[in-house]
Amino acid sequence: MPKGEEPGQNRDDAVFHIAELNDVVHQRTRLGLLVVLRETQQADFSYLKTRLKLTDGNLGQHIEMLRHHGFVTVQKGHEGQRARTWVTITRAGEKALSSEIKALRNLLDL
Amino acid sequence: MSASESSEVLGEVDRLQKLAWADRRPSSVPLFIFGALAILSAAFELNDLSAWRLVYWLIAGPTGFLLCAAWYKRHRITTGVGAGRGSYMKTGVVLLVSFIIVIPLWIIALPTIAFALLLIAVRQRNTYLALCAILFGVSGFLVSIFTFDNLLYRLADYFGLFQSASGYFSGATAMVDVLWGVLMTVAGLIAYRREVSVIDA
Numbered sequence: 001m002p003k004g005e006e007p008g009q010n011r012d013d014a015v016f017h018i019a020e021l022n023d024v025v026h027q028r029t030r031l032g033l034l035v036v037l038r039e040t041q042q043a044d045f046s047y048l049k050t051r052l053k054l055t056d057g058n059l060g061q062h063i064e065m066l067r068h069h070g071f072v073t074v075q076k077g078h079e080g081q082r083a084r085t086w087v088t089i090t091r092a093g094e095k096a097l098s099s100e101i102k103a104l105r106n107l108l109d110l
Numbered sequence: 111m112s113a114s115e116s117s118e119v120l121g122e123v124d125r126l127q128k129l130a131w132a133d134r135r136p137s138s139v140p141l142f143i144f145g146a147l148a149i150l151s152a153a154f155e156l157n158d159l160s161a162w163r164l165v166y167w168l169i170a171g172p173t174g175f176l177l178c179a180a181w182y183k184r185h186r187i188t189t190g191v192g193a194g195r196g197s198y199m200k201t202g203v204v205l206l207v208s209f210i211i212v213i214p215l216w217i218i219a220l221p222t223i224a225f226a227l228l229l230i231a232v233r234q235r236n237t238y239l240a241l242c243a244i245l246f247g248v249s250g251f252l253v254s255i256f257t258f259d260n261l262l263y264r265l266a267d268y269f270g271l272f273q274s275a276s277g278y279f280s281g282a283t284a285m286v287d288v289l290w291g292v293l294m295t296v297a298g299l300i301a302y303r304r305e306v307s308v309i310d311a
Contacts (some may be wrong), residue, residue, distance in 0.1 A: 028119065028122070031119070031123065032122070032123075032126050035123050035126045035127050035130070036126055036127075036129075036130040038127075039127055039130035039131050039134070039194060040130050040133070040134050040191050040192040040193075040194055041192045041193070041194050041195055042186075042192030043190055043192055045190075046190050047133075047189060047191055048190075051126075051129065051130070051133070079187055084190075088192075101120070101123065104116045104119055104120050104123075105120065107112075107113060107116040108113050108116045108117055
């Protein structure tokens with residue numbers, strides 16, 4: 001145990017950092033979705049499906065969960081004859097992702 | 111959650127971020143476009159139309175941003191990948207309007223264009239593009255105050271390679287334009303190879 005550290009303090013820190021993790025963002029697929037969207041700002045459904053190797057139903061469920069919490073917006077439209085669904089990250093989504101990554105890094109530093 | 115799990119997740123986050131970054135081609139496209147525009151600008155110097163070089167950059171600068179915007183729009187439609195933070199379209203329009211309204215900006219056209227490119231690079235957290243934008247701005251400013259012309263004149267004179275009848279060496283701006291254009295294109299090729307290698311890995 002490092003000098004000056006109380007017994008169990010490390011474990012208490014871990015509990016504190018785990019409490020900082022956001023259940024919605026922490027799920028791996030949703031975390032991946034937000035990471036890709038933070039980089040691209042906007043991506044279409046097909047690209048996200050290919051990049052994250054997901055099925056239509058699975059991706060749809062996760063996007064809906066993120067949309068419900070205000071982390072992404074979804075816009076459906078047509079480009080030519082092709083139907084497109086565009087997913088855009090919101091400021092709240094970017095903020096939640098940053099907090100999540102910070103919490104994960106804090107866990108790593110323990 | 112353990113530290114090893116956390117490390118594994120962060121590793122996956124990093125990998126995905128790099129892939130998404132490479133998918134949107136963040137550095138190669140603007141470097142190719144502005145590299146080509148820099149090479150083209152040399153034509154004005156070589157044809158003794160140096161006064162038009164400034165007018166060229168007043169139009170070519172905003173056009174460069176609009177060309178980037180057009181390329182990223184096409185890329186977005188074909189691949190489904192957004193262009194990231196910072197709008198090339200808005201930047202191009204703002205730059206064009208600024209050049210029309212703020213006449214003194216004409217004198218520092220190249221540094222202004224480079225500054226606009228730097229702003230986009232900062233918003234996209236793109237260190238490579240930011241560095242190229244800074245070098246573009248600094249060299250553009252040095253060209254505009256004839257630093258390279260005078261330096262080359264002194265060097266040529268010192269080595270006895272060039273004897274100017276007028277005492278003025280006027281080819282440096284064209285040389286710097288071509289050199290800088292080629293450098294930007296090479297930087298674009300390096301960026302392109304890096305982007306493709308991330309996707310292929």
